[in-house]
Amino acid sequence: MTPARDSLKAIEETSLRAAELCRQMLAYSGKGQCVIENIRLRDLIGEMVSLFKASISKKAILNLNLKDPLPPLRGDPSQIRQVIMNLVINASEALEEYSGAITISTGIMECSREYLSEAFLNESLAEGSYVWLEVSDTGCGMDQETQRRIFEPFFTTKFTGRGLGLSAVLGIVRGHKGALKVYSEPGRGTTFKVLFPAVLEEKASVGRSNSAKPGGWKGAGTILLVDDEESVRLMGNRMLERVGFEVLTAVDGREALEIYRERHDDIALVLLDLTMPDLDGEETFRELRRIDPQVQVVMSSGYTESEIAPRFAGKRLSGFLQKPYTLNALTECLRDALGAAPLGGQGLVPPPERRGV
Numbered sequence: 168m169t170p171a172r173d174s175l176k177a178i179e180e181t182s183l184r185a186a187e188l189c190r191q192m193l194a195y196s197g198k199g200q201c202v203i204e205n206i207r208l209r210d211l212i213g214e215m216v217s218l219f220k221a222s223i224s225k226k227a228i229l230n231l232n233l234k235d236p237l238p239p240l241r242g243d244p245s246q247i248r249q250v251i252m253n254l255v256i257n258a259s260e261a262l263e264e265y266s267g268a269i270t271i272s273t274g275i276m277e278c279s280r281e282y283l284s285e286a287f288l289n290e291s292l293a294e295g296s297y298v299w300l301e302v303s304d305t306g307c308g309m310d311q312e313t314q315r316r317i318f319e320p321f322f323t324t325k326f327t328g329r330g331l332g333l334s335a336v337l338g339i340v341r342g343h344k345g346a347l348k349v350y351s352e353p354g355r356g357t358t359f360k361v362l363f364p365a366v367l368e369e370k371a372s373v374g375r376s377n378s379a380k381p382g383g384w385k386g387a388g389t390i391l392l393v394d395d396e397e398s399v400r401l402m403g404n405r406m407l408e409r410v411g412f413e414v415l416t417a418v419d420g421r422e423a424l425e426i427y428r429e430r431h432d433d434i435a436l437v438l439l440d441l442t443m444p445d446l447d448g449e450e451t452f453r454e455l456r457r458i459d460p461q462v463q464v465v466m467s468s469g470y471t472e473s474e475i476a477p478r479f480a481g482k483r484l485s486g487f488l489q490k491p492y493t494l495n496a497l498t499e500c501l502r503d504a505l506g507a508a509p510l511g512g513q514g515l516v517p518p519p520e521r522r523g524v
């Protein structure tokens with residue numbers, strides 16, 4: 168990879184994370200909803216690597232030691248990402264101005280009641296298999312007194328610290344019925360170990376015709392990508408091409424209709440942004456259906472599916488894609504939409520299981 172490409176990738180992922188942060192804030196303020204799904208740590212961490220590299224000290228070496236295969240855990244990916252990010256940033260800050268290593272490892276273990284009772288948040292955790300994630304560093308370490316206080320909100324030993332990173336970590340781990348362990352010695356480094364109950368039998372995700380990983384699936388045909396935001400068009404375009412589609416883009420609803428009128432025989436599906444000035448996604452959808460009643464449309468929006476679904480009930484939408492989306496989410500959504508005929512009169516595919524954590 169060229170350096171420019173590396174930084175572009177980092178920028179892309181940083182902006183995705185920023186958008187997710189907004190979603191998280193919405194979730195905390197009760198406006199959004201948490202999305203609970205089966206999370207594979209390897210994929211999740213893999214997608215974050217360039218973000219780590221852009222965020223940690225230039226003198227830090229990042230090692231990954233990820234077990235594969237590893238059962239998934241059940242949770243909200245953006246919250247789990249936040250946990251990992253906070254731990255990695257702390258690890259990097261612990262290196263201070265020196266060189267050192269940050270290692271992210273994952274694995275699975277059987278946890279006895281006794282083992283769990285020595286962890287934070289052992290309240291009523293069940294014995295059993297836990298997927299673990301460790302972030303360790305060769306940094307400054309902590310004495311006992313500091314270790315006792317690190318999860319207190321606003322506790323910090325840093326000049327510019329805010330002392331909220333670890334209290335957020337603890338809150339999220341608690342919400343996921345997980346546990347946390349810390350090993351640290353002054354001058355020798357620190358290891359944070361986070362444990363989450365493993366999902367041993369994968370639940371088929373509701374409403375998905377095929378719950379296998381989207382990895383092997385290849386798209387074919389042309390997608391019309393409609394979004395008023397240039398960055399979304401650029402990134403969406405690249406992702407779609409990677410999945411194997413030809414891509415046409417339109418900057419707004421009017422252009423989308425023009426293109427669709429001319430080329431609807433070539434267009435397999437329209438990926439349509441909901442919120443656009445002038446002609447919004449809903450109106451554009453209506454006009455597209457006038458041109459071809461069989462048109463396949465996947466609506467994409469920063470709102471969650473359950474907020475949007477009622478507006479499209481009974482309108483034969485082929486799917487919904489929440490922004491910001493990853494390559495995997497996009498692939499899975501399009502595979503589901505194109506793999507099956509549009510749902511006659513049913514509107515959206517049933518939403519995946521959601522709940523607040």
Ligand SMILES: Nc1ncnc2c1ncn2[C@@H]1O[C@H](COP(=O)(O)OP(=O)(O)O)[C@@H](O)[C@H]1O
Nearest residue numbers: 257258261317323324328329330331332333357
């Ligand atoms: N990897 C680490 N190595 C050494 N000390 C750490 C590490 N992670 C956290 N700490 C200690 O815990 C404190 C609280 O961390 P955190 O809640 O993330 O707040 P902040 O990073 O803003 O200080 C830090 O100020 C630091 O003293």
Ligand SMILES: [Mg+2]
Nearest residue numbers: 256257332333
């Ligand atoms: Mg911190």
